[in-house]
Amino acid sequence: MGGGRTADDVSMAVGGYSRLPSGTVIVAIALPHPAGTGRTVRLVVHALNRQRAMTRLSNLGFRGARLSGNVEPPTPDEITAVLHHPDGLIWRDYHAGAAEPWHPISTLDRFTP
Numbered sequence: 001m002g003g004g005r006t007a008d009d010v011s012m013a014v015g016g017y018s019r020l021p022s023g024t025v026i027v028a029i030a031l032p033h034p035a036g037t038g039r040t041v042r043l044v045v046h047a048l049n050r051q052r053a054m055t056r057l058s059n060l061g062f063r064g065a066r067l068s069g070n071v072e073p074p075t076p077d078e079i080t081a082v083l084h085h086p087d088g089l090i091w092r093d094y095h096a097g098a099a100e101p102w103h104p105i106s107t108l109d110r111f112t113p
Helices: 050-059 076-083
Strands: 011-019 025-032 040-047 065-067 089-093
Touching: 025 050, 025 065, 025 076, 040 050, 040 076, 050 065, 076 089
Parallel strands: 011 065
Antiparallel strands: 011 025, 025 040, 040 089
């Protein structure tokens, strides 16, 4: 691993991406909650490319996540939700139902109590 990382620092995440006609991408990825609560959250990011999407997540504390493959690409509802959000970054609990609303990233508590 480069950059001083060990294999334990990197987690392969379940997720995927969709390229839009404009050339931008929507990345949807399931990651462990950054506060270490044992929960998993699904994050959806709109960015110029996959690398920038992963960098945005890394800057928010989701370090070491790698998107490998396209196992769970974003659904049409996820794409619509993230495109209509001004930050282009939303989340909700991974096991939440379709009725559960998406939340802005600012509402995700990234620190343990």
